[in-house]
Amino acid sequence: xxxxxxxxxxxxxxxxxxxxxxxxxxxxxxxxxxxxxxxxxxxxxxxxxxxxxxxxxxxxxxxxxxxxxxxxxxxxxxxxxxxxxxxxxxxxxxxxxxxxxxxxxxxxxxxxxxxxxxxxxxxxxxxxxxxxxxxxxxxxxxxxxxxxxxxxxxxxxxxxxxxxxxxxxxxxxxxxxxxxxxxxxxxxxxxxxxxxxxxxxxxxxxxxxxxxxxxxxxxxxxxxxxxxxxxxxxxxxxxxxxxxxxxxxxxxxxxxxxxxxxxxxxxxxxxxxxxxxxxxxxxxxxxxxxxxxxxxxxxxxxxxxxxxxxxxxxxxxxxxxxxxxxxxxxxxxxxxxxxxxxxxxxxxxxxxxxxxxxxxxxxxxxxxxxxxxxxxxxxxxxxxxxxxxxxxxxxxxxxxxxxxxxxxxxxxxxxxxxxxxx
Numbered sequence: 001x002x003x004x005x006x007x008x009x010x011x012x013x014x015x016x017x018x019x020x021x022x023x024x025x026x027x028x029x030x031x032x033x034x035x036x037x038x039x040x041x042x043x044x045x046x047x048x049x050x051x052x053x054x055x056x057x058x059x060x061x062x063x064x065x066x067x068x069x070x071x072x073x074x075x076x077x078x079x080x081x082x083x084x085x086x087x088x089x090x091x092x093x094x095x096x097x098x099x100x101x102x103x104x105x106x107x108x109x110x111x112x113x114x115x116x117x118x119x120x121x122x123x124x125x126x127x128x129x130x131x132x133x134x135x136x137x138x139x140x141x142x143x144x145x146x147x148x149x150x151x152x153x154x155x156x157x158x159x160x161x162x163x164x165x166x167x168x169x170x171x172x173x174x175x176x177x178x179x180x181x182x183x184x185x186x187x188x189x190x191x192x193x194x195x196x197x198x199x200x201x202x203x204x205x206x207x208x209x210x211x212x213x214x215x216x217x218x219x220x221x222x223x224x225x226x227x228x229x230x231x232x233x234x235x236x237x238x239x240x241x242x243x244x245x246x247x248x249x250x251x252x253x254x255x256x257x258x259x260x261x262x263x264x265x266x267x268x269x270x271x272x273x274x275x276x277x278x279x280x281x282x283x284x285x286x287x288x289x290x291x292x293x294x295x296x297x298x299x300x301x302x303x304x305x306x307x308x309x310x311x312x313x314x315x316x317x318x319x320x321x322x323x324x325x326x327x328x329x330x331x332x333x334x335x336x337x338x339x340x341x342x343x344x345x346x347x348x349x350x351x352x353x354x355x356x357x358x359x360x361x362x363x364x365x366x367x368x369x370x371x372x373x374x375x376x377x378x379x380x381x382x383x384x385x386x387x388x389x390x391x392x393x394x395x396x397x398x399x400x401x402x403x404x405x406x407x408x409x410x411x412x413x414x415x416x417x418x419x420x421x422x
Contacts, residue, residue, distance in 0.1 A: 041142040044091075045157055051089040052135050052159035055096040057420060059084030059133035060163035063104055064418035067165055069126040070397030073117035077104045080133055089137050096135055105132050110162065110421060130421070132162045162422035166406050172233035174344045175215045175225045175246065178368050178389065179352035187348075187389050190296040192289070192373065195385040212346070212387060213355060215362075216246035226256035226268075230275030233344065241364045243347065247357055254376040257385075258322055260341040261312050261375045265322070278341035280305045281312035283374035285386075287319050299371060299388060302342075312375065320377040342372040343400050345393045367393040369400035 063080030081098045089096050098104070105114035107130045114132045136158035178193055187193070194211045217234040218224040225246060228234050255265050259275025261283065269275050282305040284298045315321055347364040354360060371388040393400050406419045 041155075044142070045140065045155055047091060048089055048137060048140060048157045049159060051087065051092070052096065052137060052157060053161070055084045055087035055089070055098075056133045056135050056159040056161035057163075058087055059098065059104065059135065060131055060161040060420065061418045063131040063133065064163035064165055065401060067106075067128055067131060067418075068397045068401060068416075069128075071125075072122075073106055073120060073125060073128065076106070076131060077101075077117045080104045080131065084133060084135060090140070096137075098133075098135060103134055105134075106130065107132070110164070130162055130164050132160060132422075134158065134160045160422070161420060163418050163420050165401075165416040166419050168406070168417050172235040172345070173217065173367070174233050174346050175217045175228050176212050176344075176346045176370075176387070177215050177243070177245070177349045177362065177364075178212045178346060178370070178387075180348050180350045180365055182353075189389065189391045190294075190299060191389045192295055192298075192386050193370070193389055211352075213352070214246040215347070216244050216359065226252040228256075229253065230256035230259050230269060242361050243349075243364060245355055245360045245362055247359065254322070257372075258375040260372060263312055263322055263375055276341060278306070280308070280310045280342075281375075282310045283312055283318040283320070285319050285374050295388065298373065299390065302371060318374060320374065322375045322377060340400070343390075344370055344372065345400050346370055346387075369393045369395075369398045371399075 059080040062083035063076040066076035066079050077100060081100065081104060084103070085096055085098045087096045088094060101116045101118055105116055106120065106128045107114045108124075108127045110130050114130075120128065136156060138154075138156040140155045140157060142155060178187065181187060195213065214225060216224065217228065252268060255267060255269045256275060258265070259269050259272075260278055261281035262272070262277035263281065264270050264272070264274065280302070282302070284302070288298055289295070312318070345367055348366045348368050349362040350365040351363050355362065369390040369392070371390055373386045373388050376385050390399055392398065401416055406417050
């Protein structure tokens, strides 16, 4: 039997191999950790890019809303900066930074050139059709790349969006109509319009040239009317110029209508979830004009109260009755649920004189933008519902410009809405 004796050289070789494997494993770990760090750094930059893209989109859409041709570009710039800066970046850790005369630029053509608002004159404003928002975040610290090289330790990410306006494909109208007065009388912007009244015509309805009534847009009767007032309205407005009136109202209609003022009297309409409110519920009744205020002043004050999220001041202060009792101002939180709920699109009817106590076909001459001035009272005979005429819904400067969804540019009627084009 032969005995095999292992030499010292062979053992040393094997120990050497174990040393080489350890070095390979160590180098592999370094590479793997490096790739993991690189993936984390690139992931952080990708998230920042997505956040900045959201901010740029929001900025461009908000600014495009005010490209009406009637408002100064500084208004559109301010809207874009305000909305864009409300977005957050770097894993939502900080607000996006935007500056005037820098991040928001305008152009008459999609291809440019894009200039800041202070580089245009007042005469250029009607021709401005595009707005571009550019946002960036510089000096974003990296984790792995900062270790590898000081030059790669910081990164800059930016995003750009371009928006414009186009015709609305649909307009969500309320089931109301404005009466076009007989020639030569006309309805002027900021005029107050009253619903049909009883034998006693209270001020200011005794001096108003036109009034309005109700439409059965859905064929659903009074319940259909209530659903439109508490909801978005009727968003499938027919192209036909003939619609039918809806005489009379049910008890559910005032409650639905008043949700737009943040008034929830119980029953079917208890919370903002049953009918979102406008940003403000502040009411304007006959007392506003009796106090020597102007009709235009009511709309100006409405915009002021909306910025404050001012609630309905209560039946006692408004001088009307919206419930069986005395409605008091609800919490301010109710007024942050919806937007433009008191700005509505309704048709202008040319043959109101033919309307009777029964359902009557009426002819639509155009579409109007109106402001719902106050909640619907339960005493309709002496306290008619009043709305304010704010001009045609197709006007360049209509306050109803954001209602509807983008559609074909071939549609000649209806408001314009902002859309992203890049």
